[in-house]
Amino acid sequence: MIEAPVGFHCPVCVNEARRRRPTQRTQFGAKVGSGRPLVTYAVIIACALVYAVQLIPMYLPGGAALPNITGLFAYAPAYTSEWFPQFEPWRMLTSSLLHSPSSAVHILFNMVALWFIGRVVEPAVGPLRYGLLLLLSALGGSVAVLYLSDPLTPTVGASGAVFGLFGALFVLLRSTGAQTGGLVALVVANLVIGFIPGLNISWQGHLGGLITGVVAALVISKAPRRNRGLWQFVGLAGVGAVLLALTGIGAPLVALPV
Template sequence: MSTDNAPETAPPTCYRHPGRETHVRCTRCDRYICPDCMRDASVGFQCVECVAEGNRGVRQPRTVGGARTVAAARPTVTYVLIAACVLVYLAELASPRVVLDYMMVGAGYLPGGELAGVAGGEWYRLFTSMFLHQRPAGGSFGLTHILFNMWALWAIGPALEQALGRWRFLALYLLAGLGGSVLLYVLAPTSAAVGASGAIFGLFAAFFVFSRKTGAPMGPIVFLLGLNLVITFAVPGISWEGHVGGLLTGGVLAAAYAYVPRGPRQQALHVAATAVVLMALVAAVLVKTAQLQPLLG
């Protein structure tokens, strides 16, 4: 009996690439998959869609600080902060007015008799001052001011950014800098200051907290922190309020990040802790401003 007219059965093809012949099936959905769509499984192969579906139910591992361990190794925020400070410093070199317009001062008179300060509504000085540094002829520190701060940021920033993740690291840096400005405003509103030192001291405190939490060697950070505290109180012209304010703010926020229990609510609790610290600093500014405004007339 002749079979010349019997229809030929088409070979199976990949469900994602219909033009590719294959005889391998996904062990989960049983669809045919080509070599480009195969993913190794405990038994056989799975397609890319089944692998993605399975990963949705797998909780990604996180660090003690709540950051995903698969986050990019490049410390992007650290580099951006360094670049921002350097660019602002170049602007200072081009125009001394940059320092006068954006340095931290609570309530005082600029050269020429101009009243300026946070109490007069220039609240932005609380933030902008942490990106300014002394100009080469601006005091006893000059160029070493920005060099030390940027070295410290480069030295400990990447490790902290990896432990905290980008948004927590940035929040801690900015709130520590803000905490230094706020303490200066509360205790010495007529004083002026510039520098990222408050934020850097906040990073020192965070490094100490996470070293203690993880059992890492604490000798280097204790020595560095102690040395800088001695310099803070021993050398004239340094705003100890800015340094201590940054240290306390960074320490409190880092403790919240490090010691909040892990679990599905960890991220929400970190956001809440950040908001609470910010609100406390804002409240301190509002109270001090209410005290100063009647005196300013």
């Protein structure tokens, strides 16, 4: 028996009552109090480890003989073009785990932004939706690079995924009636910085990730309450299908450098 404020309760009855109790969920379908933002932590750790591997050829004695991770997994539109000898479409995603080895500021900004925004968005939407949001935003950034960047210019960085989180946070805040003025100013400022010549920032990846994050968050926030999870995942799958279709359409359009 389990002692209660008034008398004792049968353990079987208590467990049955707990089982029947509805699971509390957030406005967007995540379990309330689902724990730490483990996906955010995992992505930050993965990016940090990959960055350490990127630095080895530059600073470790004899490191020049090791594989160049940056060169092997960075993305340029040529890698999804029919005229280029290396067809490696997976680079559209692997590039988001890489950062410029010559600039610690690059990875530092992205990881700090991921730390602050991820700890808000992940508990609100749940780890699975959050992981899909990051994945789609990273892919969306690469799709924009495919259409808008030089075919042979490699692009690296988690910025597309981070800007996707910016866009998602805007949509989620608007859905709850919260103020978004400060967030909009921050996003606009960072988008503008990407257009400054000489900084070598992929504004294309930023823009593509931002748009994808907004669309994915709209799918999550506007899904009908009945069968909400099913509608959300079908909608996110649809966003992924559109990105893949855009990749298939854009790849043959990549011009051969003269």
